[in-house]
Amino acid sequence: MLLLLLLFLLLSPQGCSARYDPTWESLDSRPLPTWFDEVKFGIFIHWGVFSVPSFGSEWFWWYWQKEKRQPYVKFMETNYPPGFSYEDFGPLFTAEFFDANQWADILKASGAKYVVLTSKHHEGFTLWGSKYSWNWNAVSVGPKRDIVAELATSIRNRTDLHFGLYHSLFEWFNPLFLYDASNVFKTRQFPTAKSLPELYEIVTKYQPEILWSDGNGNAPDTYWNSTGFLAWLYNDSPVRDTVVTNDRWGVGSICKHGGYYTCSDRYNPGHLLPHKWENCMTIDKWSWGYRRNAQLSDYLTIEELIKQLVETVSCGGNLLMNIGPTHDGRIDVIFQERLRQMGDWLRVNGEAIYGTKPWRTQNDTVTPGVWYTFKPKEETVFAIFLKWPISGTLVLGDPKTIIGETQSLGMEPELLRSMLTSLASTSCLAVELFLRLQSASQSSNEDIYSSNAYDMSLLVAFTDMLTTVEHHFWARETSTEWWDHIVMQVWDDEQWLQNFRMRKATFMGLCEALTPTLRHKDTRLRAALTVEKRVAIAVWKLATPDSYRSVAKQFGVEKSTVGNVLMQVCSDINHILLRRTVTLGNVHDIAAGFA
Structure with missing residues (x-):
């Protein structure tokens, strides 16, 4: 009887994976693989023959040949000989x-x-050696390499990233597609001979976990046989259990059918959607492909990118952030910098991003610019804010606090220890230094006094102190004792010093050592700074409880003047520091030129 029962369970439909019919009703019922909602953040890479002219946009061919936009026509007339065709760019896509x-x-x-x-983008050039794209692929022309295979292998061997592929359904100037379009898509030569075979080819050969479809060419999904292909993808393909797809499978499908919704390029609704969605956007504001004529102001800053990520995740979406490599295969330094900056921020704040769910409200109703995420299992709500309030106090209108169950940062020493994390909201400078310092300390039980750790400890301590000073200045009324109070609070907090694995005497020694580091620049400073700013520099140099009074007396100014100037200089120095890139190699130079 037991054997018969087991056999029945193995043969019954409940013991098998669900199968999907080639209809939108059936396909849309497929649950989205859970990994996609967990990961939150991905990178889009637009690379192809359009990276050779690298002018204006990845739509270069269309704008030049079809729309004949003057900037593109003039660019070609100025830089290339008569008769030069877009296909002639192919061999120049070298990827060396x-x-x-x-x-x-x-x-x-x-x-x-x-x-x-x-x-493959709309130009039709494939980055793998497709047998359906004769002499217009990266193995036959240009790099003479299977780009897709190489990157897929490296991603899977060296990272934990999920590998995905974008594929354009249509091609601007393919004769078969143009023939079908002239027949109002009543004929289907192009999808039968070109587009669909390519899709089956890349799924079978490279097994992508994301299939990002695009470019319907104003044709309906029935022309592309999208439902038939997706039924195979979900039922019988080698990635049927893990693959996710988007919503660009023909006219009328976007934001309506498919795995997750994209709705439009750079889609960021700012509110919660009932369906999983993705914000695909670009670091370059004007192009998805690399542009040689881009200006610095054309690129989003790291603050703008983090804001996009936070808003997107809070509203239940994923962020797909695009870069465009050069024709010779380089990721330009501006893209590298943005990618590494994002990684720095996520190393500190990733707990509030990865694996989270939308909370009952997405942004705060009292304080603008505060966004919420939620981890149900941990019963943890994250309030993400990108700028410390000028008042020094963050007021949240939506969380309902419960006495005894709500953690508070009311204790001043705890506030000081949290300052580095607060700084990370706009930059990871201080936190990066702190983590490096901890790493150095964990490798030795001795007091930190190596040159690198020495300089880093100074930078971390003083960055923390400056933020604390600024916070206290705004948070409470100034008095003759406010500076003494802050200095004593910072320097005498034994637990805070323990976080840096050093004795108080060592820390005070480091403070004293900073004086000559700055003093040797006095000539330049005195020539460049006003008397008021020299007051603040002198206060900062001495950094002792009685320095506030002595410096005020030395320069013959009131204590309130010193306080006001110090507050402004603190803000100025923070502004500079938070935009520095710090490495073990240049940290000494930053310490030496700290003023």
């Missing part, structure tokens, strides 16, 4: 500096958990 391992390491450093590469 393309290093898949290096790309994988850069992508890993960004904190992203998935990557999507353009296997």
Whole structure:
């Protein structure tokens, strides 16, 4: 009887994976694989022949040949000989500096958990040796390499990122597609001979976990046989259990059918949606592909990118942030910097991003710019704010506090210890230094006094102190004792010093050692700074409880003047510090030029 029961269970439909019919009703009922909602952040890579002219946009061919936009026509007339065709750019797509391992390491450093590469854009050039794209692929022309295979291998061997592929359904100037379009898509030569075979090819050969479809060419999903392909993908493909897809499968499908919704490029609704969605956007404000004529102001700052991530995740979406490599295979330094900056921020704040769910409210109703995420299992709510309030007090209107169950940062020493985390809201400078310092201390039980740790401890301590000073100045009324109170609070907090694995005497020694480091620049400083700012520099140099009074007396000014100037200088110094990139190699130079 037991054997018969087991046999029945194995053969019954409940013991098998669900199968889906080639209809939107059936396909849309497929649960989205859980990994996609957990990861939150991915990198989009737009790379192709359009990276050779690298002018204006990845739509270069269309704007030049079809729309004949004057900037593009003039660019070609000025820089290329008569008769030069877009196909002539193919051999110039060389990728000689393309290093898949290096790309994988850069992508890993960004904190992203998935990557999507353009296997084929609307120009029709495939980054793999497709047998359906004769002499217009990266193995036959240009790099003479299987770009998709190389990057997929490196991503899987060196990172924990999920590998995905973008694929354009249509091609601007393919004769078969143009023929079908002229027949109002009543014929289906192009999808039958080109587009669909390519989709089956890349899924079977490279097994992507994200299939990012795009470019419907104004044709309906029935023309592309999208439901038929997706039924195979979900039922019988090698990635049927893990693959996720988007919503761009033909006219009328976007934001309505498919795995997750994209709705439009750069879609960021700012409110919760009932369906999983993705905000695909670009670091370059104007192009998805690399542009040689881009200006610095064309790139989003790290603060703007973090804001996009936080808003997107709070509202239940994923952020897919795009970069565009050069024709020779380099990820330009501006993209590398943004990726690493994002990774720095996520190393500190990732707990509030990865694996979270939308909370009952997405942003605070009292304080603008505060966004919430939620971890149900831990019963933890995260309030993410990107700027410390000018008042020094963060007021939240939506969390309902419960006495005895709500953690508070009311104790001043705890406030001091949390300052580094607060700084990370706008930059990871202080936190990065703190983590490096901890790493150095954990490798030795002795007091930190190596040159690198020495300089880093100074930077961390003084960055923390400056923020504390600024916070206290705004948070309470100034008095003759406010500076003494803050200094004593910072320097005498034994637990705080223990966080840096050093004795109080050592710390005070480091403070004293900072004086000559700054003093040797006095000539330059006195020539460049006003008397008021020199007051603040002198206070900062001495950093002792009685320095406030002595410096005020030395310069013949009131204590209130010293306090006001110090507050402004603290803000100025923080502004500079928070935008520095600190490494073990340049930390000494920053310490030496701290003023």
